[in-house]
Amino acid sequence: xxxxxxxxxxxxxxxxxxxxxxxxxxxxxxxxxxxxxxxxxxxxxxxxxxxxxxxxxxxxxxxxxxxxxxxxxxxxxxxxxxxxxxxxxxxxxxxxxxxxxxxxxxxxxxxxxxxxxxxxxxxxxxxxxxxxxxxxxxxxxxxxxxxxxxxxxxxxxxxxxxxxxxxxxxxxxxxxxxxxxxxxxxx
Amino acid sequence: xxxxxxxxxxxxxxxxxxxxxxxxxxxxxxxxxxxxxxxxxxxxxxxxxxxxxxxxxxxxxxxxxxxxxxxxxxxxxxxxxxxxxxxxxxxxxxxxxxxxxxxxxxxxxxxxxxxxxxxxxxxxxxxxxxxxxxxxxxxxxxxxxxxxxxxxxxxxxxxxxxxxxxxxxxxxxxxxxxxxxxxxxxxxxxxxxxxxxxxxxxxxxxxxxxxxxxxxxxxxxxx
Numbered sequence: 001x002x003x004x005x006x007x008x009x010x011x012x013x014x015x016x017x018x019x020x021x022x023x024x025x026x027x028x029x030x031x032x033x034x035x036x037x038x039x040x041x042x043x044x045x046x047x048x049x050x051x052x053x054x055x056x057x058x059x060x061x062x063x064x065x066x067x068x069x070x071x072x073x074x075x076x077x078x079x080x081x082x083x084x085x086x087x088x089x090x091x092x093x094x095x096x097x098x099x100x101x102x103x104x105x106x107x108x109x110x111x112x113x114x115x116x117x118x119x120x121x122x123x124x125x126x127x128x129x130x131x132x133x134x135x136x137x138x139x140x141x142x143x144x145x146x147x148x149x150x151x152x153x154x155x156x157x158x159x160x161x162x163x164x165x166x167x168x169x170x171x172x173x174x175x176x177x178x179x180x181x182x183x184x185x186x187x
Numbered sequence: 188x189x190x191x192x193x194x195x196x197x198x199x200x201x202x203x204x205x206x207x208x209x210x211x212x213x214x215x216x217x218x219x220x221x222x223x224x225x226x227x228x229x230x231x232x233x234x235x236x237x238x239x240x241x242x243x244x245x246x247x248x249x250x251x252x253x254x255x256x257x258x259x260x261x262x263x264x265x266x267x268x269x270x271x272x273x274x275x276x277x278x279x280x281x282x283x284x285x286x287x288x289x290x291x292x293x294x295x296x297x298x299x300x301x302x303x304x305x306x307x308x309x310x311x312x313x314x315x316x317x318x319x320x321x322x323x324x325x326x327x328x329x330x331x332x333x334x335x336x337x338x339x340x341x342x343x344x345x346x347x348x349x350x351x352x353x354x355x356x357x358x359x360x361x362x363x364x365x366x367x368x369x370x371x372x373x374x375x376x377x378x379x380x381x382x383x384x385x386x387x388x389x390x391x392x393x394x395x396x397x398x399x400x401x402x403x404x405x406x407x408x409x410x
Binding site for chain 2: 031034035038039044047125126128129130133144147148149153154166169170172173176177179180183184
């Protein structure tokens with residue numbers, strides 16, 4: 001399977017009935033899609049489910065894949081849609097839980113709540129980052145996650161999101177600035 | 188673009204991001220580094236963004252370290268049947284191990300006994316099934332033999348032979364005649380002798396003996 005070639009050829013093989021071909025697509029992109037969903041959703045369980053649903057949706061809509069877009073861009077779009085769907089459902093179902101997270105992250109901003117233990121401090125900081133990232137507007141969060149979690153280049157992000165390169169950079173700048181401000185509140 | 192209208196303090200924002208992520212070319216990087224020496228806002232922002240990136244990186248590493256490919260996960264699931272069994276025995280108390288071991292031994296013994304009994308029943312003759320403890324008298328034996336003979340006779344196919352309508356002597360002759368193949372006549376004595384001579388089955392001495400013998404018989408009959 002190591003000589004399968006570009007993603008587009010593998011998709012063609014999957015369309016022609018090669019059962020292993022789509023598995024190769026999953027192997028290639030699973031980690032990055034998980035990184036994307038994790039960054040977008042902030043919870044490992046949700047990210048795993050969203051990753052799985054992304055590949056299931058991709059497999060179901062394999063015939064709808066047009067060769068004019070990259071497989072990676074196609075998968076990213078599906079993954080982002082999965083994340084948005086999950087967030088909408090979660091917001092309706094369990095809005096209180098998200099509020100609890102935010103309160104917990106906010107609470108450690110106060111110096112009296114600051115744990116002296118460095119480990120606990122690190123955990124609180126990652127929790128704060130997660131909450132801060134989740135609170136970003138979607139268009140900013142999407143770019144930050146694709147850059148920080150998937151480690152895509154500006155050009156890859158612009159192709160995946162079908163945005164100009166300058167817009168990607170400005171969104172990333174704004175996203176980082178908002179994160180900086182939110183995290184500054186946490187100390 | 189309104190994304191950074193509230194934050195942009197400098198026109199070098201795009202360059203800042205490019206340098207921050209290492210995607211600026213050599214000339215852009217050199218120009219921005221020169222700008223940093225002259226712009227305190229950009230210098231502070233660059234340091235703050237680097238700090239944010241570090242925080243995100245810690246969270247990302249923590250998150251992705253725990254990631255296991257679904258293929259690897261499924262492989263682990265496939266192995267886990269035996270592993271779970273082994274783990275069950277490892278974790279179960281001593282009395283449970285003993286009970287399971289005893290149950291296995293009992294099961295094996297019972298299965299072996301059942302198998303042996305099954306084989307012995309298949310191989311045994313009908314007489315072997317008779318209870319050896321019972322003592323049979325001579326009358327019992329005779330009755331059993333009679334019953335067996337009667338049973339055998341009943342089981343033999345019935346041959347319908349029509350009762351003879353002619354006297355027994357005629358019947359015998361008629362039967363003999365019927366037994367002879369059609370178109371064949373029994374040889375006369377002269378013919379038999381001639382045939383024997385031609386086939387050299389009888390020597391001349393034998394002929395004499397035969398004559399003597401025949402004569403004796405004839406003589407006896409004549410008497």
